[in-house]
Amino acid sequence: MKKISVFGLGYVGCVSAACLAAAGHEVIGVELYKDKVNMINKGNSPIVEPGLEELLAQVVNEGRLRATSSCMDAIRESYLAFLCVGTPGDGHGQLQLDALQRVCYEIGQALRGAARIFTVVVRSTVLPGTVRNVVHNALIAGAGEDFRPFLRVAVNPEFIREGTALKDFKHPPFTLIGSDDASTAALVHSIYSAIDAPFVETSVETAETVKYVCNTFHALKVAFANEIGDTCA
Numbered sequence: 001m002k003k004i005s006v007f008g009l010g011y012v013g014c015v016s017a018a019c020l021a022a023a024g025h026e027v028i029g030v031e032l033y034k035d036k037v038n039m040i041n042k043g044n045s046p047i048v049e050p051g052l053e054e055l056l057a058q059v060v061n062e063g064r065l066r067a068t069s070s071c072m073d074a075i076r077e078s079y080l081a082f083l084c085v086g087t088p089g090d091g092h093g094q095l096q097l098d099a100l101q102r103v104c105y106e107i108g109q110a111l112r113g114a115a116r117i118f119t120v121v122v123r124s125t126v127l128p129g130t131v132r133n134v135v136h137n138a139l140i141a142g143a144g145e146d147f148r149p150f151l152r153v154a155v156n157p158e159f160i161r162e163g164t165a166l167k168d169f170k171h172p173p174f175t176l177i178g179s180d181d182a183s184t185a186a187l188v189h190s191i192y193s194a195i196d197a198p199f200v201e202t203s204v205e206t207a208e209t210v211k212y213v214c215n216t217f218h219a220l221k222v223a224f225a226n227e228i229g230d231t232c233a
Contacts, residue, residue: 001024001025001026002025002026002079002080002190002191003025003026003028003077003078003079003080004020004025004026004027004028004078004080004081004082004191005027005028005029005030005074005075005077005078005080005081005082006020006027006028006029006030006081006082006084007030007071007074007081007082007083007084007085007103007107008030008031008083008084008085008086008099008103008124009029009030009031009036009037009040009046009067009084010047010084010086011047011049011162011165012084012123012124012158012160013029013031013082013084013085013123014029014040014045014046014047014049014052014056015049015052015160015165015166015169016082016084016123016158016169017029017040017065017067018052018055018056018059018065018166019055019166019169019170020082020191021059021062021064021065022055022058022059022064023191023194024064024194025064025191026064027059027064027065027066028065028066028067028068028073028074028077028078029065029066029067029068030067030068030069030070030071030074031067031068031069032069034069036067037067037068037069040056040060040065040066040067041060041066041067042060043056043057043058043060043061044056044057049162049163049165049166050163050164050166051166052165052166055166071103071106071107071109071110072110074110075107075110075111075118076110079116079117079118079119080118080119080120080121080187080188080191081107081118081119081120081121082121082123082156083100083103083104083120083121083122083123083124083135084123084124084158085099085100085103085124086099086124087099087100087124087125087126095126095127095130097126097130097134100124100126100130100134100135100138101134101135101138102138104120104134104135104138104139104142105138105139105141105142106142107120107139107142107143108138108139108140108141108142108143108144108147109142109143110142111139111142111143111147111150111151112142112143112144112147113144113146114143114147114150115150116150117150117151117152118150118151118152119152119153119154119184119187119188120135120139120151120152120153120154121153121154121155121156121188122135122153122154122155122156123156123157123158125157125211125212125215126208127208127212128205128208128209128212129205129208130208131153131155131178131204131205131208132204132205135153136151136153139151139153152179152181152183152184152187153179153184153204154177154178154179154181154184154185154188154204155176155177155178155179155204155207155208156175156176156177156178156188156207157176157178157207157208157210157211157214159172159173159174159214160172170195171195171196171197172195172197173197173198174197174198174199174200175189175192175195175197175198175199175200176200176202176207176210176211177189177199177200177201177202177207178201178202178203178204178205178206178207178208179201179203179204180203180204185201189201
């Protein structure tokens, strides 16, 4: 059993938190909006996804999942954090990373003065180079340079679809871990030990790229199908 915090209880974060708790881990969800926090603590789902409300009710009642708005509390009670913060595009197609940077800085502040290894795993979809140049820097800015030897960072992109999210979490096409440290990759891999899927370990930037390539290929298939439909019509 691992003590895990999940930051951002939107679609990906809520599904991830529930499934990780169902796998036997002790999970703390962190969300800015207190309405979501209250719903999850009552075992209610803040999103519409088949089977999720029943799963949330089960893991909350069993004491394996709770939600909070306090970053400090979550970091104090965990040693690994999944970041599932939204990274929407702006009007020009550029990713908005403000929320991700803010969460990383707050996590860093919660770790300031600590002398323990802490692992941050990014599940948010980000462009190659974001984890190394944005996430890592924001964490150190919050925690201070003294924490640099204790910080571990990895990328673990999600491949879940709305409507089949629980099934996709349990049966992904593969589990992808991007890390520059073998022990960090092994730690993340151990969290998914109950999932029967190929395990792929890459560098941080490669994992970020693979997620974008997969998203782009899915969009390409939809666009191709639409063009064929128009041609046939």
